[in-house]
Amino acid sequence: MTDMTLPFAPVEELGTESYLDEGHTVMSWLGTTDHKRIAILYALSITVFFFIGGVAIALVRLELVSPQGLFLTSDEYNRLFTMHGIIMVWFFLVPSIPATMGNFMLPLMIGAEDVAFPRLNLISWYLYVIGAAFTVYVLIAGGVDTGWTFYPPFSSNYSHSNVVAAAAGVFVVGFSSIATGVNFLTTIHMLRAPGMTWFRLPLFVWSMYTVSIVMVLATPVLAMSLLLLTAERVFGLPIFDASAGGDPILFQHLFWFYSHPAVYIMILPAMGVVSEVLACFSRKHVFGYAFMVYAMFTIAVIGFMVWGHHMFVAGQSPFANLVFSFLSFIVAVPSAIKVFNWLGTMYRGHIGFEAPMIYALGFLGLFTIGGLTGLFLASVPIDIATTDSYFVVAHFHTIMVGGTVSAYMAGIHYWWPKVTGRLYNEFWAQFAAITMFLGFNVTFLPQFIMGWEGMPRRYHIYPEVFQAYHVISSFGALILAVAYLMPLIYLSLSLINGERAGDNPWHARGLEWQTSSPPPKKNFRTPPRIDRDPYDYDVREEPPEPKIGKAL
Amino acid sequence: MTNGAAGTLEAGLQEPWPTRALQREGVGVGMWIFLASEVLFFSGLLITYAVYRSLYAEAFRVAAARTDIVYGAINTMILLTSSLTMTVALRAATAQLRQLAIGCLIATAALGLAFLAVKGLEYYGDYTKGLILGAHFALAPPETQLFWMLYWVMTGVHAIHLTAGILIVLTIAILFERRIVPLQASTTEGVAIYWHFVDCVWLVLFPLLYLVGR
């Protein structure tokens, strides 16, 4: 009978079947409301777009080997870098960790059967697909050339490309974000298992909570700015058009009010993943758990107050510059705290070198570098010199690729056994992780240097003096491309003939590891009661060896 | 769509909610969070309005004087009444009074449609007054275009939200009527919260668009 104290009904009629066994038809996937299947739908979709965005930039980096260009016209080049930006930001990075790992792990980590609104969850994926369809249309129709930032008056009155379709795609996929955020916040508030108090939540759950706040509050402002831009372009309404008294800088304010918090949408989940991985592979509780939680909230809140640092040279007042600069320095403090606490987590732990850990360590180093270069840019005079140059390009890629993508890969590898029930080949995973780290540095360190020296961004033809840097950077991009292809291969092989993982190959203490791999449809065969802190590893005992995959 | 253990749980309970009470609370929480995002959505427009009004106060006064306050006032009354019928529908659903609940939902939708009809008449009137932006815009100075741009976009976005609301209200009325979904408070409450929000947006738009020029 219904037990009112349980978070879900008794599940005695479940056997040994996992969520993967519940239906094998295409419709059982496309019509699913199981958060785990939806997570996989998202993972497949964003992987496709990651590679499309990757092809775009591969063409760009190939073209940049010569200062005069090789095989592209300037219009084609401008469209390629724009498509790269739009696809990577909105169709890969923003959904990456929340829609895949958040969807899969959040209910497991709080002891729930599913998210609060499973059908809304499926709708959010379909919103992604519709937005993606617009983007595919744009790709086929020749692309858009405004830069991912869509600034008017170029985008409203001058561009001859598919601005409206591109804006429509971003508009729609934004609602996917909002739906995910609404779902996660309600889930965390209302469906925690008995005993799962707020301060027993894993840090990944806290990262999903804080990122959901940002997604829900920031994304609508992007939607409105794109709506207004589209109205101006399609109906000729003078909104940002100075001839009727309109102001193009108003667009920039509206756009960056979302797009700065957007970068925190991209990094907060990464921080959550890194906390989980470091705890498991140091076999130790996360140092300073409370500070880690407060730091994420501080980042989420103050992240809404710094958008003007993208506009130091846009024509805003010097007073505004001062205020935004100050707040940008402040928002860097909680990020620094988190780096120290991650180091503190490793201190006196039992450290393993499995692939998830290599990615997490790469994150630590690269996030530190990326964050420090943020201080350069928060300083108004340095920003005046370096904004719109490759210095900025290198800065944000260090955070988004060096940071978020590293954490995404860490999470993929960490939770792969849980999601699929299989092990991947550990040697190739470690090899790919190291290759990615090296490829990243070869690609972006030259960009910091040439940016400071005066190489502007979004340039198809460039001064010859910078060619050496571009060639090195493009070579690095080639290394990265190879590194990204490797997981595609060994993870696919793992699905075909990887060893069975067992419930908990990493011997981790997280709640998601206390159920089978892969989990049953309703997540837990016996309803969990929580009576301990997360990460309650005992550092004094000898750690068991993790079960790792060897087959290829 | 009931929970796993066959037949023992209350009808209308969705996975993964353990009880109807928690589900109702959850739907409320979810809807309020969604409304927070809607507030931010309209905020972009309100900020735009505030910025341009502060720059071009005189032009806004001239432009806003051309809005039709009679239509605006009628629409305000229609929408407020629809919030009343929506509230009654919710109370009726909670008390399981089928006829009253479904009747009031239909009345709410009807009032919403009435609002749209009046709006349509008003838009036509604006068109004949030359207030469509473009080559034939009737007012000088040029900054009056900014006010009217905001009028069209703000009322347009509101109307889209209202239309969505009407469709949702009609949908749940039909689902209740045909007993596809049992009459229950959680569904109705979520829709009611959304409906009242659309009404509140209008209550902000009305003074900004109709009362400013007068």
Place this chain on the structure above:
Amino acid sequence: MSLDQFTTAASDYAHSIDRLFWLLVIVSGLIVGLVSVIIVVFLAKYRRGSKAKRSEMPEWLSGEVEIGWTAATLFLFLFIFWWASTRELIALTPPPGALEIHVVAKQWMWRIQHPSGVREIDELHVPSDTPVRLAMTSEDVIHDLYLPALRLKQDILPDRYTYLWFTATKTGTFHLTCAEYCGTDHSVMAGKLVIVAPQDYARWTAAQPQGDDLAHQGEALFRSLGCSGCHTPGSSVHAPDLHGVYGHLVQLADGRTVVANEAYLRDSILLPNKDIVAGYSPIMPSFSGVATAGQLVELLAYLKSLSSDASRDGAQQ
């Protein structure tokens, strides 16, 4: 083209920015070095299976240490903010009596107009050791004038003026380019910044093809565009007298008082109903689409010449 044209620090301001940059590089290098060393040491010492001591850390260690490094980080970041802001605040006030050069950016070229009337395309000659103020506007989309050797850039907007000022100290030819994506040929919208000694600048100006200086051209426009029809004493139309208006306070019909700077004068010509002067009716027609960006530059130069305080370069942007 050599890298020097980008990396030379051609002003004292540029030097001070370089110092700040290297300070940040050193601080960052130390922090990255520290973090890397810590990671490597931990990986070695605490690897799974090693014999290092792993007892629990004492409670007080975690609380104090956390607060300690939070405070230290905050102070360090505030110090950097202070250092950077003072560089910024020093450079904030435009120098009085600066040589004012007009820049008009359009897809995909630069039009420069010197006060002497000399025009340049894609090249900006400036005298060294002289305060220079660039008044910049765009004819189409947003551009950005980037002068790497001066470590300066500023977005350039349509229908508005933005400003860049500097005192160059090193002569030579340096890079000038656009730094706000503006369409197809954004990457080839480049030119030269030519810094010459003041006497060479004077010689160069004199050697250019004769052209009336901007103010005289503006005076001719004032008549040919019909401004003098209303804005002269004795006109039947009640219009404000423009003598001495530039740089002074103006009382507006809605009660505000504003300074008649370039932006105000420009708006009065293009958007005459924006700020109506107290005691006057909004009857002035707009010259938007009638006067080109270049003609506006000349009109403004003329209006400025009518003011006895022509050297006061506007109290604010």
